[in-house]
Amino acid sequence: MKRTIRKVTVLGSGIMGSRIACHFANIGLEVLLLDIVPKELNDKEQAKGLTLSSPLVRNRIVNDALAFAAKSNPSPVYNKAVLNKIKTGNFEDNMAEIATCDWTIEVVVENLKIKKIVYDQVEQFRKPGTLITSNTSGIPIHMMAEGRSEDFKKHFCGTHFFNPPRYLRLLEIIPTPETDKEVIGFLMHYGDKFLGKTTVLCKDTPAFIANRVGVYSIMALLHLVEKMDLTVEEVDKFTGPALGRPKSATFRTTDVVGLDTMINVANGLAENVPNDEQKEAFVLPDYVKKMQENKWLGDKTAQGFYKKTKDKDGKTEILALDLKTLEYRTQNKVKSATLDATKPIENLKDRMKVYAAGKDKAAEFFRISFSGLFEYVSNRIPEISDELYRIDDAMRAGFGWELGPFEVWDALDVKEGVEMMKASGKTPAKWVTEMLEAENQSFYKIENGNKTYYDIPSKSYKAIPGQDAFIVLDNIRANKTIWKNAGTTLTDLGDGILNLEFHTKMNTIGGEVLAGINKAIDIAEKDYRGLVIGNDGANFSAGANVGMIFMMAVEQEWDEVNLAIKMFQNTSMRLRYSSIPVVVAPHNLTLGGGCEFALHADHVQLSAETYMGLVEFGVGLIPGGGGTKEMTLRASDEFGNEQIEQNVLKEKFLTIGMAKVSTSGLEAYDLGYLLKDKFSISMNKSRLIADAKEKALELADAGYTQPVRRTDIKVLGKYGLGMVYAGANTMRSGNYISDHDQKISQKLGYVMCGGDLSAPTLVTEQYLLDLEREAFLSLCGEKKTLERIQSIITKGKPLRN
Structure with missing residues (x-):
């Protein structure tokens, strides 16, 4: 059957319930959040003369819980507007409203008797065929379904979110023997695609x-x-x-x-x-x-x-x-020699071997603890799962481990892992020994770009289900790489779309990355239909390699600094004005130059968890890779919407000057880093590259044509500079900013106003880029800027001087 979720009820507004409600609101759904009615007035209510029948009192518990969640850090919502999608109420006055909902999620106290009382109420009003699930973590799911109607049992399941639901990606799906298979399949797919979760099918253990x-x-x-x-x-x-x-x-x-x-x-x-x-x-x-x-x-x-x-x-x-x-x-x-030895090793799997081979306390701890873990997880099959990959999926998504236990075991080599276990007095499950005796040497293999797992009953390797929705670069790189240099790899995604990934430290942007982008565009323009810029790293990009700028500035190699800035600007402009569509796919940290690339893309396909911002101000600079120019251009485009021009300019100026970083992909739009109709959000980061590829194909199929360079950017000249300088002077007089902050602010304002033109004027992009580069270069020569950069490089901390 076709099932659509438009409205959800969450029963119980505690720590989990309120945050689950927030996450459903994050994805755009209407949410009804209910809780119990207070049994007595508090002091404030008594002082106001309220009674137990007053609506404010009856909804106090749920309203207080939601308000507390909204103020918590990290925030459970993508932006504050999301909260408007949540309606609050109580079990007595509003339970009948669940008849309008497609899914009811119970998140009340972990007490079977109380849960059954709540289910009695639910059965009175729930519309047949709608989903009913529990977020329990400690009560067997089948016990909660006992005594319920056949329709209830058929549509009942455990859906165990991990706290905080917005950030931890695990959603365990626990059916009962009576749960309809269609319901199980729907929840697995919906959790993955729309809630952004790694959905793991679990046994009721x-x-x-x-x-x-x-x-x-x-x-x-x-x-x-x-x-x-x-x-x-x-x-x-x-x-x-x-x-x-x-x-x-x-x-x-x-x-x-x-x-x-x-x-x-x-x-x-x-x-x-x-x-x-x-x-x-x-x-x-x-x-x-x-x-x-x-x-x-x-x-x-x-x-x-x-x-x-x-x-x-x-x-x-x-x-x-x-x-x-x-x-x-x-x-x-x-202090640990083993830990020191792992520091230069970027590949986590290679790091595991160093850990296991070490001679100090850290290495001994590793060997003993992982020997026990390997024994434990191998013995849990088939008790908690028939498939080993589900255990790894659950541990990565629920506990934030980059590698699950079987993946760590593979990294060590399964045979060597068994020898390590024996030395610690541990023994693997019988099926592991049988796997090795049959000359199957690993739990996972990559076959034809798909990750396969060792299936114990058949004693063969099977493809992990659901991979057709994902593109995992690690799985295809070996056979699909068509070009690479020290900092990037260009991979063929199929259907005429290429992907360029960065693999520098923190995916910072230096000469090798800029060269890689230009080469990728050259190749794509010649023989392909489009280009995606994305990666599977922990972060999209931490920004430009400021260490390179620092070294050149210290040596006063100003021509080289100027050329480096110009190359960065030209690369950003190349993204905007190539003959093929370029889709940038950011996730997590997308700062400085990484943000500038997103600003210039034809489309931004971003993860819901993207923290995007132009943060150069913090190191004594202004955005120099086209970011200042682009925010000025966007201000100009907003001038025509009956906006007060100085207010628009001020907003864009403060976004850069305060180094604002979005706390979500949606907030990146609120801050002006994304343009309406030119971005899409992938709830599940695992789908990001695949979604970006589809967007590049969509643009190509629509007959993409190379854009025309802008020559109509309105800048305010002295009309805007007066506001900028007055604001900076006021901030300095109040000791809110330092002398150097004031100088950077004035440089930034000078660029965004187009210089000290006597009147508002239309200028070209290149005009603004030249001003941007000149300001950036001059700030590189400032002692206090170099001190700020040095602090970031050596201490990892911003310096306010």
């Missing part, structure tokens, strides 16, 4: 997949800490970014999530997995029990494994918990 494996991993580590006499700082250093894990690593993540949350899941597993060979791992260590007694639960109680305090000088200091004495102390610097 305790804690499903991600929490079963993830909490085991954390609990085993908590016990290992005692055995190896490790500190909180050491563990977080060993299990952080160097290992492909989030910066918050283990203990800091536990503080953020809440130690009580982890304890509840661990206790539930200790009770409900009697046949788990590692069930003792779920028993809390004594120091964790003591922390629970002390209510040291993490951020929610202002102390956990870490505690923020102030020293005698009033400076903020973050103390670490000594796990032996349970007293807080100053953090110790962690």
Whole structure:
């Protein structure tokens, strides 16, 4: 059947419920958020003379919860306008409205009796055929469906979002034996395409997949800490970014999530997995029990494994918990030869081999912990999943691991991983030994551009389902690369569309990337139909390689600096004025030059999570790759819409001058970095390259023609400069900005006003580019600019001088 979701009800407005509601509103749906009615008035309500029948009182719980969510950081919404799509109400007055909804999601307290009471209400009003799902993480899904109508059971399923729902990509789908297969298929597809999730089909087992494996991993580590006499700082250093894990690593993540949350899941597993060979791992260590007694639960109680305090000088200091004495102390610097050896290695899989071969405490920790993890996940098949790839998918999307456990095992080489396990007293599941005996040497293979996994029942490799919707550059690069240099690779995506990816550190833009873009356009214009600029890295681009600019400026090689700026500008203009459509596909950090490339693309196909901005002001510069010119051009185009010209210019000026960075792809449009009808958003980052390819094909099929260079850009001259200079002087007088900030502001304003022309004038793009380059070059000669650049390069911190 054809199923369309237009309106969703979320029952329960707590931490998860309110944020799930926000995420459905993010994708444009109408949302009804309901919760219970208060049983008594609070002090403010009594002071106002309200009663329990007053609408404000009856909806107080849900309204307070939504307001709290809206103010939380990071924000659960793409922009504040999203909140207008959410209507609040309560279970008594508004439950009948679920009859107008296509999907009802229950997110009430983890109590089966309470959930069944809520379902009794739902059955009274729910329209037959609509979806009804639960976000439970601890109650078996089949138990919640007991006693319900046949239609309810048929359309009922577990949909376990991970917190925060906007940012963590995992959505576990847990059907019951009665769930209709059409419903399962729909939820898997809808979660992927529209909610932007990695949807993982799970069995109805305790804690499903991600929490079963993830909490085991954390609990085993908590016990290992005692055995190896490790500190909180050491563990977080060993299990952080160097290992492909989030910066918050283990203990800091536990503080953020809440130690009580982890304890509840661990206790539930200790009770409900009697046949788990590692069930003792779920028993809390004594120091964790003591922390629970002390209510040291993490951020929610202002102390956990870490505690923020102030020293005698009033400076903020973050103390670490000594796990032996349970007293807080100053953090110790962690040193490790193994970690040092991994730093220059960009490829995470290669880094794993260095970890395993090391001789220090970090390496020993790696070998013991991963040996246990390998044993555990191999033994969980087929208990929690029939397919090994689902476990890796769940751990990457739910816990932020760059590599799942079977992928790490593959990186080490499966045979060598088994030998490592034996040395640690661990044994893989029988099926792993049988796989190796049959001369199948890995859990995954790339075959004809598709990733395949080892299927245990058939003892053969099968393609991972759903890959036809994705283009994974890692999978096609070996056979589809048609050109590359030190910083870029040009790949044939098929159907006449090429993709250029960057692979410099943080995908920064230097000479090799600029050369790669120009070469890609040359090749595309000659033999292809279009070009995508996108990559599968952690970030699209952190901007221009300021280190290169710094070195040339220090050596006073001004001709070289000028040529570098000109090449950057010419490359941006080449993106705009090539004879083939160019689609830029940004995601995550898209700063400085990366943003400038997006500004000049024919179309921007961006991830919902894109943090875009022109941030050059922070290093004492103005956007010099065409960004200042382009924002001036866009201001000019808005002048004709009955806008007050100085206000429009001021808005664009402040966007650059305040180095505004969007907190989402949608907000990048609000800030003026994207143009209406010239951008699309991919909710699922995994679909980004494929979606960008489709857009390039669409533009080519529509008969794309090369645009004509603009000669009609209106600049305000002295009429605008007066406003810019007066504003900068006022900010300086109030000590809001430094002398150098004032100078940069004046340079920026000079370019955006077209110089000190006596009257508003129409100018060309090249005129503005020349002014932009001149201003950028002059700022490179400023001592304070060089100090700012040096601070970013050496300390990674902005300097305000």
